[in-house]
Amino acid sequence: xxxxxxxxxxxxxxxxxxxxxxxxxxxxxxxxxxxxxxxxxxxxxxxxxxxxxxxxxxxxxxxxxxxxxxxxxxxxxxxxxxxxxxxxxxxxxxxxxxxxxxxxxxxxxxxxxxxxxxxxxxxxxxxxxxxxxxxxxxxxxxxxxxxxxxxxxxxxxxxxxxxxxxxxxxxxxxxxxxxxxxxxxxxxxxxxxxxxxxxxxxxxxxxxxxxxxxxxxxxxxxxxxxxxxxxxxxxxxxxxxxxxxxxxxxxxxxxxxxxxxxxxxxxx
Numbered sequence: 001x002x003x004x005x006x007x008x009x010x011x012x013x014x015x016x017x018x019x020x021x022x023x024x025x026x027x028x029x030x031x032x033x034x035x036x037x038x039x040x041x042x043x044x045x046x047x048x049x050x051x052x053x054x055x056x057x058x059x060x061x062x063x064x065x066x067x068x069x070x071x072x073x074x075x076x077x078x079x080x081x082x083x084x085x086x087x088x089x090x091x092x093x094x095x096x097x098x099x100x101x102x103x104x105x106x107x108x109x110x111x112x113x114x115x116x117x118x119x120x121x122x123x124x125x126x127x128x129x130x131x132x133x134x135x136x137x138x139x140x141x142x143x144x145x146x147x148x149x150x151x152x153x154x155x156x157x158x159x160x161x162x163x164x165x166x167x168x169x170x171x172x173x174x175x176x177x178x179x180x181x182x183x184x185x186x187x188x189x190x191x192x193x194x195x196x197x198x199x200x201x202x203x204x205x206x207x208x209x210x211x212x213x214x215x216x217x218x219x220x221x222x223x224x225x226x227x228x229x230x231x232x233x234x235x236x237x238x239x240x241x242x243x244x245x246x247x248x249x250x251x252x253x254x255x256x257x258x259x260x261x262x263x264x265x266x267x268x
Contacts (some may be wrong), residue, residue: 027097030083040080043072051103060106069102069158070130078151085154086209089171096168102157108164109176118177118189124160131159142201149205163196171206172197 034040047068053061073081085102089095102108109115125131134155141152153173156163161175174196179189196202 025089025094025097027084027087027089027094027101030080030087031097034076034080034084037077037080040076043068043076044084047072048103051106059111062106062110065103065106066158066162069107069162072102073154073157082150082154082209085157086150086206088207088209092168095165095170099165099168102164104164107158108162115177117181118175118179118193119182119185121161121175121177122188122192128160131156131161134159135161139195142195142199142205147205149201150209153202171203173202173206 034044047065050061050068051065053064073085085098087094087098089098125135134152138149138152138156142149153163161177163173163175166172166174174193177193179186179193182189
C-alpha cells in the first residue's frame with residue numbers, strides 16, 4: 001500500500017552495494033542482457049523490424065509495429081523486457097536511449113506533427129478489444145503494489161494509448177495527446193491524462209525500479225501465458241464488467257476515486 005507521497009510508497013529499498021545508476025548506462029546493460037537471451041533477442045528484433053519497416057511515404061506500419069510490441073511485452077521474459085522499459089538513468093544519454101526503446105517515431109507519436117486530443121485517444125481505446133481491458137488493468141493496478149503497476153503500464157505499450165517518456169531530462173511519462181482542444185470536456189480529458197502525469201504510485205514505482213528485486217530476478221510461471229496474466233488485473237473492486245455500463249462514466253468514477261484518495265494520487 002502507498003502512503004501520501006510517492007517516495008513513501010511500499011517499495012523495497014535498493015540492496016546494499018547496488019551499483020549507482022549514475023555511474024553507468026543501465027539501459028545499455030538492459031539491451032545487452034536482452035541480446036544475450038534468445039527469446040528476448042528474437043522478439044526485440046521482430047518489433048524493431050516491423051516498426052522500421054517499409055510503408056507509404058510519410059507514414060509507418062503503425063498497426064504491425066504495435067502488434068509486435070505487444071507480443072514483445074507479453075511473451076518476452078519480464079525481468080528483461082521491464083529492464084529495457086524502466087532502466088534507471090542518471091544522465092540525458094541514458095534517458096534518451098530509454099525514450100527510444102520501442103521506436104517511438106512509429107509506435108508512439110504521429111502521424112501528424114501535433115498530438116491529437118486525449119479524448120480521441122481514449123475513445124479509440126474504448127473501441128479496441130485489446131486496449132480497453134489493459135487500460136482498466138492499469139487503473140486498477142497502479143493504486144496498489146508497484147510490481148503490478150509497472151506490469152500493467154508495460155501492457156499499454158503497443159495500444160491506442162501507448163505511453164512513453166516525455167523527454168530525456170526526467171522519468172515523466174504520458175501518452176501522445178493533449179487537452180488543448182477538448183472544450184467543455186476538459187475535465188474528462190485531464191482525468192485521463194492525469195492517470196499518467198499525476199500518478200504518484202506510477203512515478204514512485206518507475207523511480208524505485210533499480211532497487212526492486214522481484215521484477216528483476218523473479219521469473220513468472222513459464223506455463224502461464226503472459227498476456228492472460230496481465231488481463232487478470234482487470235477486475236476493479238466494486239465494479240461489474242457489464243457491457244451496458246458507460247465506458248466514460250466508469251473511467252471518471254475510477255479517476256475520481258483515485259484522485260481524491262491521498263494515498264497514491266497527486267492533486268490538481
